Amino acid sequence: MDPMPSALPDGEPVPTDGTLPAHALAGAARRPLGFYLHVPYCATRCGYCDFNTYTASELRGPGGARASQEEYADVLAEEVRLARKVLGDDPRTVETVFVGGGTPTLLPAGDLGRMLAAIREEFGLADGAEVTVEANPDSVDPAYLARLREAGFNRISFGMQSARRHVLAVLDRTHTPGRPEACVAEARAAGFEHVNLDLIYGTPGESDDDWRASLEAAVGAGPDHVSAYALIVEDGTRLAARIRRGEVPMTDDDVHADRYLIAEEVLSAAGFGWYEVSNWATSKAARCRHNELYWTGADWWGAGPGAHSHVGGVRWWNVKHPGAYAQALTEGRSPGAGREVLGxxxxxxxxxxxxxxxxxxxxxxxxxxxxxxxxxxxxxxxxxxxxxxxxxxxxxxxxxxxxxxxxxxxxxx
Incomplete structure (x- = not known):
């Protein structure tokens, strides 16, 4: 689960052409380079979600035409081409690509493939590059997964969250229990080398038994990576409003700690080893190399509305709205909203x-x-x-x- 917060920080202006300070590119060849591609569309908004995402109804009105899903792959490819200009003669090929959202798999598999192809054409992919896509379990089928694999994706992350129907209901998740486990089998059949399941613990109304059942269902499905995150109730979300009205209880930190210990117990017994506080993998090869770029301060370019980037100690972020993002690129401008140079x-x-x-x-x-x-x-x-x-x-x-x-x-x- 790659976070894409809805709120953007303050910062200095980004140059119209996106130019970076010379020191940011110094020594770049010695650092890994990755790409994050943000797809901001969702069929429905989950009650706990505070990410920069939009449903179809939220994109109606001024600017909506430029924000269409149908044109999105071409718009994002323009930012990849901008990245090539900004990074100039940087010799690096791309070691990791992560397509997150939103729900990337709302787009046709061919569109996601064209976004990946833009990176391949402009930068090239390193031998053995990790190429990940996030997916909702009810947004894919075997044929779709096969097309993703043919396009070059070799790792997939499914948003399972829970195996219990009442927990999924509180989270406003639309898939049915059992569907994520089936997705793992379908992804394996399509040829995906690495499969992750995302879980959330601490949902109001979830018991220890519910959480243990979710972990056991996830492990039983046969992924080689599991991410388990404590639910964070963000201000402004539908879930926060429900808790404020007393409709559902708030989960306290002690419960979160107990659930984490259960996760460590179940996952370690099944052969998963933790390598980051919220992430477990069956082997070093199964770890998410893209997230390791974030955690170790490497370079990545984030393309898409609200996406964040980091190159050589310079961090910047794009405008949030898909319409404003598309307009900037159509006019030949960087979609950057602000940046900071880290001392x-x-x-x-x-x-x-x-x-x-x-x-x-x-x-x-x-x-x-x-x-x-x-x-x-x-x-x-x-x-x-x-x-x-x-x-x-x-x-x-x-x-x-x-x-x-x-x-x-x-x-x-």
């Missing part, structure tokens, strides 16, 4: 925030003196692994993973 201290702090969540953790020499002292306390409190600490790294124990946000706050001082 050395910003990058150091961000490295701690992201890498501490990984199995290997973060090097101790990245910590400031106050952070190093906090790491010593975290080690004594059983939050960091002694063997990793002895190798000069701050890496979380299971208990540390439960308290990851608090540990990070201490170590960034």
């Amino acid at each position: 050395a201290e910003d990058r150091r702090v961000e490295r701690i925030l992201l890498e501490l969540r990984l199995e290997d953790g973060v090097p101790l020499d990245v910590l400031a003196p106050a952070g190093a002292r906090a790491a010593e306390r975290a080690l004594a409190d059983g939050l960091l692994r002694p063997e990793a600490y002895g190798r000069g790294r701050a890496a979380l124990t299971l208990r540390g993973r439960l308290l990851a946000d608090a540990v990070v706050r201490d170590l960034v001082d």
Whole structure:
């Protein structure tokens, strides 16, 4: 599950042609390059969703014509061509592509294939490149999956969320229990090398037994990757309004911790190993290499409305609305809404925030003196692994993973 928040930060203006500072491209050949392609369309809006997505009814009115699904692949390909101009003679081929949403599989498989083809034509794909697409279980069938595989996609992520009907109802998910498991089999039959199932825990009304049943159903389906995220109730969502009105209860942090421990128990027993706080894989090859780009501060270009990018310490984000996005590209302008240039201290702090969540953790020499002292306390409190600490790294124990946000706050001082 690749997050695409609906709110954009403030920042300095992006040049009309998207030009990056020279220092952002210095040494680029030594860094991996990935692409994130955002498809902002959904058939319905899930009650918990705060991502930058739109249903057909939300795109009616001014600007709607430019935001059409029918033209979207061609519009996004224009941004890929813009990326080629901005990165100039950058020699890198693309190592990972992740198509997220929204619901990418609302578009015809051929459209997703054309978006991928634009990257292949402008940059080339590295040997063994990971190419992922997200899918709702009720938006694909065997023939569609076969067309995706033929287009070059080799990894797929299904939004399962839960195996219990009443939990899916609270989340406003439209697929039926059992359909995600069937999708895994269909994806394998179509030739997908890697398959992920996304799960959510802590939904109002979910019990420990419900959560355990969801995990067991996911494992039984035979994916090689599972992501499990605690439900975050975002302001402005339909679920937040229901909780505020007292229609459904709020789940507390203790319940989230219990559910996380159940996830670790079930997944580890089934041969999945954690490599990031919310992600488990059956092998190193099954890990999501695209997300590893994010977590390790590599370079990626995010194409699509509201998409975020990062190249060489420069981060920028596109305008949110599909109509405004299409208009900018049609007029030959960058769709960038704002950007920030990260200083050395910003990058150091961000490295701690992201890498501490990984199995290997973060090097101790990245910590400031106050952070190093906090790491010593975290080690004594059983939050960091002694063997990793002895190798000069701050890496979380299971208990540390439960308290990851608090540990990070201490170590960034």
